[in-house]
Amino acid sequence: MNFSGYAGRILEINLTNEQIKVRSLDKNFAVKYIGGRGFGARILWDRTDATTTPLSPENPIIMSAGPLTGLLVPGSGKTSFTGLSPATESFGDSNIGGHIGLRLKQAGFDVLILNGKRPIPSCLIIQNDKVTFISATPYIGKGAFQVEKELKNDLDDTNFAVCTIGPAGENLVRCSSIQSEFRFAGRTGLGAVLGSKNIKAIAIQGDHEIPIAEPDQLLKLFKKANSYLKEHKIADIWQRQGTLGLVEGVNEVGILPVRNFQDAVWEYTSEISGNKFEEVFTNWHAHSCLYCNVACEGIASTEKGLRVRPQYENVAMLGSNIGIKDITEVVELNHRCNELGLDTISAGNLVGLVMEAFERKMISKKECNGIEPTWGNFQAAYELLEMIAHREGIGNILADGIRNFIKTFPQSINFAMHCKGLEQSGYDTRPLIGMSLAYATADIGAHHNRAWVAYHELRKNYTLKEIAQLVIFHQHFRPLMDCLGACRFPWIEFEIDPSIYADFYSFCVGIKTSFQQLIERSEAIYNITRAINLRRGITRKDDYPPPRTFNDPVPQGPFQGKVLEKDKYEQILNLYYELRGWTEEGIPKKETLNRLGLEDLIEYI
Numbered sequence: 001m002n003f004s005g006y007a008g009r010i011l012e013i014n015l016t017n018e019q020i021k022v023r024s025l026d027k028n029f030a031v032k033y034i035g036g037r038g039f040g041a042r043i044l045w046d047r048t049d050a051t052t053t054p055l056s057p058e059n060p061i062i063m064s065a066g067p068l069t070g071l072l073v074p075g076s077g078k079t080s081f082t083g084l085s086p087a088t089e090s091f092g093d094s095n096i097g098g099h100i101g102l103r104l105k106q107a108g109f110d111v112l113i114l115n116g117k118r119p120i121p122s123c124l125i126i127q128n129d130k131v132t133f134i135s136a137t138p139y140i141g142k143g144a145f146q147v148e149k150e151l152k153n154d155l156d157d158t159n160f161a162v163c164t165i166g167p168a169g170e171n172l173v174r175c176s177s178i179q180s181e182f183r184f185a186g187r188t189g190l191g192a193v194l195g196s197k198n199i200k201a202i203a204i205q206g207d208h209e210i211p212i213a214e215p216d217q218l219l220k221l222f223k224k225a226n227s228y229l230k231e232h233k234i235a236d237i238w239q240r241q242g243t244l245g246l247v248e249g250v251n252e253v254g255i256l257p258v259r260n261f262q263d264a265v266w267e268y269t270s271e272i273s274g275n276k277f278e279e280v281f282t283n284w285h286a287h288s289c290l291y292c293n294v295a296c297e298g299i300a301s302t303e304k305g306l307r308v309r310p311q312y313e314n315v316a317m318l319g320s321n322i323g324i325k326d327i328t329e330v331v332e333l334n335h336r337c338n339e340l341g342l343d344t345i346s347a348g349n350l351v352g353l354v355m356e357a358f359e360r361k362m363i364s365k366k367e368c369n370g371i372e373p374t375w376g377n378f379q380a381a382y383e384l385l386e387m388i389a390h391r392e393g394i395g396n397i398l399a400d401g402i403r404n405f406i407k408t409f410p411q412s413i414n415f416a417m418h419c420k421g422l423e424q425s426g427y428d429t430r431p432l433i434g435m436s437l438a439y440a441t442a443d444i445g446a447h448h449n450r451a452w453v454a455y456h457e458l459r460k461n462y463t464l465k466e467i468a469q470l471v472i473f474h475q476h477f478r479p480l481m482d483c484l485g486a487c488r489f490p491w492i493e494f495e496i497d498p499s500i501y502a503d504f505y506s507f508c509v510g511i512k513t514s515f516q517q518l519i520e521r522s523e524a525i526y527n528i529t530r531a532i533n534l535r536r537g538i539t540r541k542d543d544y545p546p547p548r549t550f551n552d553p554v555p556q557g558p559f560q561g562k563v564l565e566k567d568k569y570e571q572i573l574n575l576y577y578e579l580r581g582w583t584e585e586g587i588p589k590k591e592t593l594n595r596l597g598l599e600d601l602i603e604y605i
């Protein structure tokens, strides 16, 4: 392939027999599926079927960079992991920052597909075309950060980028993350897929140049974008606090998760806020992703020597959601999740669930291995995280996900907060029909990164149709950034003109493409992920928010007394399907698949 932006090749490794295949990236494939998540989704559709189970050797894990990954675009370190999710048993993907995607491209590959299973725990080492394995025995049982550091030392080459899993991934915990350089592919449990393949770490290094179609134009646009970001009115606060700065605002508008989403405002919010963090951790310093001068990924050190960098979700789910009101304790839980290789959102959600079940006397101290999981009990929360990661006691039930907890304690269905088996992230959606729809129809389950429309519906009154349209637009635009391989904050938080990404794409790849064309391709990819889910039994019945959203009125705050109205939700779900060109059961219609160039999917769904 001789067009630019891409490395131009796909590397596929069968871990069972060490068979390695290298093939060229087909131009039509690249244009149609863009990169990153798009490549992952299409490959996952082609390589799995209804019978493939997430933790089997047959489930591939796909690391895929985008056409902008590693190039002169703000925040271009983004790379996708894709596979069948151990959390939802359906489509799963998660995005990571750092240098791992850039190194993959420098090694000469846009995509790495891992099939099969290593006979012994191993680390995969890729240096340009050379693929080797080393024993992971020295790293087994160790934390994700620790292993990255040790492996880099052992490889004795600072040019390697390394991604790792923690003990949770090794123990096939269904909310395990993948870590690299303090960034995380946290959601959907893909760390457990790596664990199931006996892969503890992947190290990549290479020295290929990545071709750029119009380097001068790209440089000009990059400078323009970065000066826009630097001069933006929120640049200073965003650099100091990042998304942590949202905590107090989310509390004020009344959608903060408090005590397992029972409440939506919290009297101790200022204790876990961005301002509090700055006050307590005075030694923080700005840290930036690849080619981004926003530098919102600040790092601080605790007295115990932990390096920390909490974001909104970490603090909401491991703070207010479990009643912890000391920022240093929240930070310690956050750090422990990271080392154990647990997704902080799912972990905070599960700990909150146990605390509520304990409060309701559904589970006893004995069932919790002698700990008392009461709200705000730091030690209990800490121990629960250890128990989940190591599959001990009640942790073994939680390690198999929120639906497994419901199966074991059936009454918890009324307060277990998830969609499709993915634990809900940090926004209470009872007053927000659009955000409820966004969670419920997200292809990976209840995660805000597919469509975070709460911001919009809190500011304006929309008709149901307008909200459904907004959700759909976000479900195409936000994942588009995961296809391209760039950070979405410049658009979401700094309101940069979205069409700039079409120009970035055109200058990198050398194919003049409009923003609308990119959005249409992202829509096609959304239909592929829907098809993967449909093939695995997901239909309309799975597109509903959790029962608490409908049944338990918000106890206090601006939305006191609010629940999501069931008939209105049915209406918006119908509208959503109609606008997408799906049937009333949520199945893409033949004409929709034709319109999106997905004719070959028709016979399967």
Ligand code: SF4
Pocket (backbone or CB within 6 Å): 074, 075, 076, 287, 288, 289, 290, 292, 293, 294, 295, 296, 297, 487, 488, 489, 490
């Ligand atoms: S905006 Fe923040 S998260 Fe995004 S690339 Fe820049 S520093 Fe990284």
